[in-house]
Amino acid sequence: MRAHLLVHMRGCWRRFAVAVAAAGASLLAGFLMPQVVGFTVDAVLGGADRALPAAAERLVSALGGMSRLREHLIICAVGVAACAALSGAFNYISRTQLARGTERFIERLRDALFSHAQLLPLEWHMRNQTGDIIQRCTSDVETARRFVSEQFIEVVRTAILVVAALAIMFSMNTAMASVVAAFIPIILFYSLFFSARVSREFRSCDEAEGELMSTVQENLTGVRVVRAFGRERHELARFDEKNDALADKWIKLGGTLGVFWGVGDIVSAVSVLAVTASGAYLAASGDITLGDFLVFLSYCMTMAWPVRQLGRTLSEMSKTGVSLRRIADILGHPAEPEEPGALRPSLGGDIAFNGVSFAYDGLTVLRDVSFTARGGATLGILGATGSGKSTLAYLLSRLYELPDGCGEITIGGVDIRKIDRHYLRRGVGLILQEPALFSKTIFENIDIAACTGDIGAVRERARQAAVDSDIMEFADGYDTLVGERGVTLSGGQKQRVAIARTLMLSTPIVVFDDSMSSLDMTTDALIRNSLRESTRGATVIIISHRISTLMKADSIVVMEAGRVAETGTHEQLLAGGGIYRRVYEIQSAAGSGANA
Amino acid sequence: MSGRPGRGGAHALSGWHILRPHLGKIKKNIAIVVAAMLVSSLSEAAYPLFTRYAVREFIEKGSVSGMGAYIAACASVITAGGVAVIFWSLHSIVVEMRIGPALKRDCFVRLQMLPVQYYSSNSVGYLLARVMSDTDRISGLIAWGLSHALWSLCYIIGSLAFMFMLNARLALLLAAALPIAAVTVWLFQRKIIAVNRRIRHINSRISGAYNDSITGVKTSKSLVIEQRNSAEFKEITAEMYRQSVRLSTLRAMLIPAVSFLGSLAVGAVLYRGGALRQAGLLEFQVLSALVQYAVGIVEPVMQMSGIITDFVSAQACVERVAALLGEPLTVTDSPQAAAKYGGIFDPKPEGWEPIEGRVTFDHVYFKYPGAAGYALEDFSLDIPAGATVAIVGETGAGKSTVVNLACRFYDPERGRVLIDGRDCRERSQLWLHSSLGYVLQDPHLFSGTVMENIRYGRLGASDEDVVSAARLACADAVALRLEDGYATQVGEGGDMLSTGEKQLMSFARAVLADPPIFILDEATSSVDTETEALIQNAISNILRGRTSIVIAHRLSTISGADMIIVLEGGKIIERGTHSELLEMGGKYSELYNDSIGK
Structure with missing residues (x-):
C-alpha cells in the first residue's frame, strides 16, 4: 500500500x-x-x-x-x-x-x-x-x-x-556524564507521557472548534431562514453554547499545558543544577577543570530543549500513519482502465438500449430497458425522481459501466463498451441537472472543453442558451469570475452556462439530463427553439420530468420505477391515457384550474 | 511621508478599539500574567549568576562548604520560575479565551443584525474566516504574543542588568551587538512574511482546485477535460514548490545567521574578556557567566522580532474584524420601535400588536446596490388580510424583490411597505418575522434531525405538533421513508435529502410556525409532479384565511390565487384572476400556453 x-x-x-x-x-x-x-x-x-x-x-x-x-x-x-x-x-x-x-x-x-x-x-x-x-x-x-x-x-x-x-x-568525565545521562530518559518519558495526554485534549478542542465552525457556517448560509423565522436569539444561544464549550475546553487544556511546561522547566533546570553542583563538587576536588565544567554545562543546556521537544514530536508523529494510509487509499484504488485497441466509430447512428438492467449499491435501478433513439432525431425521456432516467445518461456516456450480461447499449450498431471511453464522452455532450462550474471566468468556463479562445463563438453559444443577456448584466461581463471568490450564479444561470459549454463542442449526441429544471417556462421554450438550430444533425436526448420540455420530441419514452412504461409521440401517448396523460393533466392544470 | 489624503484616518494602529469592551473582565488575569512573566524571565536570567557563584565559591576555592545552602537557593529560584510558568499559562489561556470568544460573539451578533444584502456581497467563506480565524489570531497574539514579548524583553533587560553588574565594559560590548541582531532578524522576517502570504494564497488555490475537480468530477469526465485540469493544477503546485523552497531557504539562512551573530558575541567576550583576564582584571567566573549571557540572549531577540512581525501582520486581521463590527446596519429598527418592541435578542412580545395580515406596497421603488436600473419601479399592491396573491414573471422580473421587501430583508428606496396599514419601519423586524412563514426554492435545513428541523418553525412545539404539521405539508411520508424516521440526521445543510424532500421539510417547518402571512417562493419547484398534485390541495387548505404571496414557475400551482400579478422589468403589467387574465389574452395567457405546450 x-x-x-x-x-x-x-x-x-x-x-x-x-x-x-x-x-x-x-x-x-x-x-x-x-x-x-x-x-x-x-x-x-x-x-x-x-x-x-x-x-x-x-x-x-x-x-x-x-x-x-x-x-x-x-x-x-x-x-x-x-x-x-x-x-x-x-x-x-x-x-x-x-x-x-x-x-x-x-x-x-x-x-x-x-x-x-x-x-x-x-x-x-x-x-x-x-x-x-x-x-x-x-x-x-x-x-x-x-x-x-x-x-x-x-x-x-x-x-x-x-x-x-x-x-x-x-570521554571527558564518566561521573559527570552519568549525571547528565540519567536525566535524559526522565525528561523524555515525562514529555512523551504529557504529550500523549495533551494530544487527547487537543483533539477534543479541535472537535469543539469544528462544531462551532459548522454552527456559524450554517447560521451564515441559512441567514434568510434565520431572519424569516426571527430566530436570531435562538441562534445566538446555540452559538454561545458551542463558543463557551470551546473556551472551557481550551482553558482546561491551558491548565494541563501550564503544568506540563512549568514542571518541564523545573526538571530541565534541575538537571542543569545537578550538573552545576556535581561539577562544582568534582572541580573542587580537582577531578575536572574549570573549562571542562563549562563544557558540560553548555552541552547539558544544549540538549535539554530538543529532548523535551522530542516527546512532543513523537506523539504528533503517531497521526502521520493514519494520514498516509488515507492518502494511499485514494492512490491505491484502480482508475478507469486503459483501453488499448478500442474503437472510434462514427457516433451519428441510432442509439439503442437493448434489454439493459442495472443495479447500483445492490439496488436495481433499471430493469430490462429497451428503446432506440434514431440518429439525428430527438428522443424525450419522461420520468419522476428515482425512475432511473439519469442512470440512462450515465450509462450512455460510460460514467457508469454496464456489466456484461446486463444487456447492451449500441451506437450505430457498435457496443459502447468497445468504444474508447474518452472518445465516447467527447461525442456525447452530457448536460447535467446540477452542472459544476469552475473557479474561472464565465468565458473560460464556456470555452473550457472547446478551447477556441474565440469570444464571438462563445457569445453565439451563450445566446443560443439564453444566458448572454444575464452575463452582460454582470459588471465584468464574460470576464466575471465564478465561484467562491467571484459571483454566485443561480441554479438556472449555471444550467444555461453548462448548455452553452456543451453546445461549443458541436457533439454528434447531446443529452439534457434534466438540465432545464431550474428555468422558467419561457426561457425553457426559448432555448428549445434555438436548439433546433444549434444541434442540427445531432441526436438529442432530453430527459425531464416536465412535459412541456420534451413534448416536441420525435419520440418519447416514459420511465417508471426503472422500466419503460410507455413509448410513442406526444399525441400517441396523450391518446393512450396512461402515466403520460396523467402527468400532462396535472402539469397543465387542466380542470384543477381557477375554481380550486 | 506619503501624505496621501483620504485614507479615512486609517493609521498604523486603527481597529484595536474592538478590544476595549473586553479588557475590563481580564484585568486581573493580565496582571497575573505580567507578574508571572517577570518572575519567570528574571529567574531564568539569574541562572548564570548561580553558575558564577559556584565557580567562585566552590571550584576556585576548592571547597564544598555551603553547597547545601547553595543548592537550596538554586532550587527555590528554579521552583519559583516553574510555578510562574504554570500561572502564566493558566492565565494567558484565560486571557485568550475571554478575548477570542468575546470577539467571535461580537461578530456573530453583528452578523445577525446586518442586512441580508450584506450576505450577497460577502461570501460565507469570507465571513467565516473573519469570525473564526481572524479573531483567533488576534486573541492568540494578545494572550501569548504579548506575554512572550514581555518575557523576552524582561529577559534581555535582566540579562543586560546582570551583565552590567558583572562587568560594565563587556556588557556594553554585547549590548552594542543586540541592535545588529535585531535588525538582521527583522529584515529576514519581513521577507519571510511576504513569501508566507504568497504561500497561503497558493494553498487556498490548491484547496479550491481540489474542491472544483472533486465536486465537479462528473462534469469533468463528461467534458473529457481531466488532462487539462491536471495540467493547470500542475502549474499551481509547481509555483507552490518554488515559493516553499524560497521560504525554507530564507528560514535556513535566518537561523544560522542569528546563531552566528551569537557566537560572534561569544568570541568577542572571549577576546576582550580574555585580554582583561590576562591583565588580571576579570575573574574566570565572570567570564563564564558573560559567555552564558551572550549565548542566552540570542533566542529572546529572535522571539521579540518574530512577535513584532506577527503584530504587523495581525493588524490586517484587526482591521477586517473592526470593519465587520463597524459595518452600518442599513435595515434596522428605529429607536422608537426598538424601545416598544424590543430588539432581536431582547424582544418585548407583551407590547406586540396582533397581526391581521394586510400587506400593502405603496409606490415602492427599489434598486439593488450597484445595479443600474430599478428592480421594482413605482410598485403598488394591496393584499387584503387573508388573500392569496400570486406573482408571475420571467427570471429577473422582480418577483424575488417583492418577497425581499415583504420580509423586510431590504427597505425600499422610495415609497412604503405597510403591514396592517402601518409602515414596516414603525415596527421591529422581529415582530414582522414572527408573523411570517417563508419557504424558499433553495430550502435551507440545519444539521440535526428531521424533527429538530421542522421544530425550528415553533421552538416549543411538541413531537405531535411537529408530526401533524409534517402531515399537512405532505412531508410525513418522506420522513417515514427515511432510515430513522423523524430521528434521521439530515446532514450539513440537509444534504442527505433531495431538493424536493428538503422543500417539503421546509414547508412543514413554516406550517408549524402557523403564521398569519405566508410567503412561498418557488416552494415546491423540485417536488415531483405527482407529489406536487397532492400538496396542492394541502396548500390551499393551509393558506385559507392567511395572507399569502406565492411565486411559482408552474402556473398550475397558482391558478387558484385570489389575484395574479404579472411582473415585467420591475413593473406590474397585468393583474387579475386566472380566468380574467386568460381572457385578457396578454402576457399571462402567453406564459400559460407555453407551459402547457400550446
Whole structure:
C-alpha cells in the first residue's frame, strides 16, 4: 500500500541523505565551539594542562603554540566564530536540501492525487464523501509534509545530538556524564507521557472548534431562514453554547499545558543544577577543570530543549500513519482502465438500449430497458425522481459501466463498451441537472472543453442558451469570475452556462439530463427553439420530468420505477391515457384550474 | 511621508478599539500574567549568576562548604520560575479565551443584525474566516504574543542588568551587538512574511482546485477535460514548490545567521574578556557567566522580532474584524420601535400588536446596490388580510424583490411597505418575522434531525405538533421513508435529502410556525409532479384565511390565487384572476400556453 507513496519519493532520497548528513555535521561543528571555549579558558588563560587530541595538538602548534595563542586571543575568538560558521553552513545545507526533497515529494503527491482522483470511476466518487476526499488531499497531505520536513529530521537530529554529546561527555568525565545521562530518559518519558495526554485534549478542542465552525457556517448560509423565522436569539444561544464549550475546553487544556511546561522547566533546570553542583563538587576536588565544567554545562543546556521537544514530536508523529494510509487509499484504488485497441466509430447512428438492467449499491435501478433513439432525431425521456432516467445518461456516456450480461447499449450498431471511453464522452455532450462550474471566468468556463479562445463563438453559444443577456448584466461581463471568490450564479444561470459549454463542442449526441429544471417556462421554450438550430444533425436526448420540455420530441419514452412504461409521440401517448396523460393533466392544470 | 489624503484616518494602529469592551473582565488575569512573566524571565536570567557563584565559591576555592545552602537557593529560584510558568499559562489561556470568544460573539451578533444584502456581497467563506480565524489570531497574539514579548524583553533587560553588574565594559560590548541582531532578524522576517502570504494564497488555490475537480468530477469526465485540469493544477503546485523552497531557504539562512551573530558575541567576550583576564582584571567566573549571557540572549531577540512581525501582520486581521463590527446596519429598527418592541435578542412580545395580515406596497421603488436600473419601479399592491396573491414573471422580473421587501430583508428606496396599514419601519423586524412563514426554492435545513428541523418553525412545539404539521405539508411520508424516521440526521445543510424532500421539510417547518402571512417562493419547484398534485390541495387548505404571496414557475400551482400579478422589468403589467387574465389574452395567457405546450 505504501508503495503508492514511495514512488513519489523517487529522486528525493539523495536530498534526504544529504540533509541528514549535513545535520549531523552541523551538530558536530556546534559541539566544537564549547570545546574551544573550554580550551581557551583552561589552557590558554588558566595555564592548566589539558589533554588534547592529537589533531588539536597539531593545530595548536601550527597556530604557533600556546604562548602565541595567549598573546593573540583573537585567534581563539576567531576559532569560536569559525565553528559557528561551519555549523551554520551545514545547517543551511541540511535545511535547504530537506526542503527541496520534501517539497518535490509533496508536489508530486498533490499532482498524483489530483489526476488520479479525476480518473477514478464515478461510482467511487459517489461512494465517498466529497468533504472527506478533499480533506485527504489537503490536510492529510499537510500532515505528511510536516512529517517529512519537520518531525522526521527533528528526531534524527535529536538522536545524533544526544548520542554525540554523551559520547564526548563520557570521554571527558564518566561521573559527570552519568549525571547528565540519567536525566535524559526522565525528561523524555515525562514529555512523551504529557504529550500523549495533551494530544487527547487537543483533539477534543479541535472537535469543539469544528462544531462551532459548522454552527456559524450554517447560521451564515441559512441567514434568510434565520431572519424569516426571527430566530436570531435562538441562534445566538446555540452559538454561545458551542463558543463557551470551546473556551472551557481550551482553558482546561491551558491548565494541563501550564503544568506540563512549568514542571518541564523545573526538571530541565534541575538537571542543569545537578550538573552545576556535581561539577562544582568534582572541580573542587580537582577531578575536572574549570573549562571542562563549562563544557558540560553548555552541552547539558544544549540538549535539554530538543529532548523535551522530542516527546512532543513523537506523539504528533503517531497521526502521520493514519494520514498516509488515507492518502494511499485514494492512490491505491484502480482508475478507469486503459483501453488499448478500442474503437472510434462514427457516433451519428441510432442509439439503442437493448434489454439493459442495472443495479447500483445492490439496488436495481433499471430493469430490462429497451428503446432506440434514431440518429439525428430527438428522443424525450419522461420520468419522476428515482425512475432511473439519469442512470440512462450515465450509462450512455460510460460514467457508469454496464456489466456484461446486463444487456447492451449500441451506437450505430457498435457496443459502447468497445468504444474508447474518452472518445465516447467527447461525442456525447452530457448536460447535467446540477452542472459544476469552475473557479474561472464565465468565458473560460464556456470555452473550457472547446478551447477556441474565440469570444464571438462563445457569445453565439451563450445566446443560443439564453444566458448572454444575464452575463452582460454582470459588471465584468464574460470576464466575471465564478465561484467562491467571484459571483454566485443561480441554479438556472449555471444550467444555461453548462448548455452553452456543451453546445461549443458541436457533439454528434447531446443529452439534457434534466438540465432545464431550474428555468422558467419561457426561457425553457426559448432555448428549445434555438436548439433546433444549434444541434442540427445531432441526436438529442432530453430527459425531464416536465412535459412541456420534451413534448416536441420525435419520440418519447416514459420511465417508471426503472422500466419503460410507455413509448410513442406526444399525441400517441396523450391518446393512450396512461402515466403520460396523467402527468400532462396535472402539469397543465387542466380542470384543477381557477375554481380550486 | 506619503501624505496621501483620504485614507479615512486609517493609521498604523486603527481597529484595536474592538478590544476595549473586553479588557475590563481580564484585568486581573493580565496582571497575573505580567507578574508571572517577570518572575519567570528574571529567574531564568539569574541562572548564570548561580553558575558564577559556584565557580567562585566552590571550584576556585576548592571547597564544598555551603553547597547545601547553595543548592537550596538554586532550587527555590528554579521552583519559583516553574510555578510562574504554570500561572502564566493558566492565565494567558484565560486571557485568550475571554478575548477570542468575546470577539467571535461580537461578530456573530453583528452578523445577525446586518442586512441580508450584506450576505450577497460577502461570501460565507469570507465571513467565516473573519469570525473564526481572524479573531483567533488576534486573541492568540494578545494572550501569548504579548506575554512572550514581555518575557523576552524582561529577559534581555535582566540579562543586560546582570551583565552590567558583572562587568560594565563587556556588557556594553554585547549590548552594542543586540541592535545588529535585531535588525538582521527583522529584515529576514519581513521577507519571510511576504513569501508566507504568497504561500497561503497558493494553498487556498490548491484547496479550491481540489474542491472544483472533486465536486465537479462528473462534469469533468463528461467534458473529457481531466488532462487539462491536471495540467493547470500542475502549474499551481509547481509555483507552490518554488515559493516553499524560497521560504525554507530564507528560514535556513535566518537561523544560522542569528546563531552566528551569537557566537560572534561569544568570541568577542572571549577576546576582550580574555585580554582583561590576562591583565588580571576579570575573574574566570565572570567570564563564564558573560559567555552564558551572550549565548542566552540570542533566542529572546529572535522571539521579540518574530512577535513584532506577527503584530504587523495581525493588524490586517484587526482591521477586517473592526470593519465587520463597524459595518452600518442599513435595515434596522428605529429607536422608537426598538424601545416598544424590543430588539432581536431582547424582544418585548407583551407590547406586540396582533397581526391581521394586510400587506400593502405603496409606490415602492427599489434598486439593488450597484445595479443600474430599478428592480421594482413605482410598485403598488394591496393584499387584503387573508388573500392569496400570486406573482408571475420571467427570471429577473422582480418577483424575488417583492418577497425581499415583504420580509423586510431590504427597505425600499422610495415609497412604503405597510403591514396592517402601518409602515414596516414603525415596527421591529422581529415582530414582522414572527408573523411570517417563508419557504424558499433553495430550502435551507440545519444539521440535526428531521424533527429538530421542522421544530425550528415553533421552538416549543411538541413531537405531535411537529408530526401533524409534517402531515399537512405532505412531508410525513418522506420522513417515514427515511432510515430513522423523524430521528434521521439530515446532514450539513440537509444534504442527505433531495431538493424536493428538503422543500417539503421546509414547508412543514413554516406550517408549524402557523403564521398569519405566508410567503412561498418557488416552494415546491423540485417536488415531483405527482407529489406536487397532492400538496396542492394541502396548500390551499393551509393558506385559507392567511395572507399569502406565492411565486411559482408552474402556473398550475397558482391558478387558484385570489389575484395574479404579472411582473415585467420591475413593473406590474397585468393583474387579475386566472380566468380574467386568460381572457385578457396578454402576457399571462402567453406564459400559460407555453407551459402547457400550446
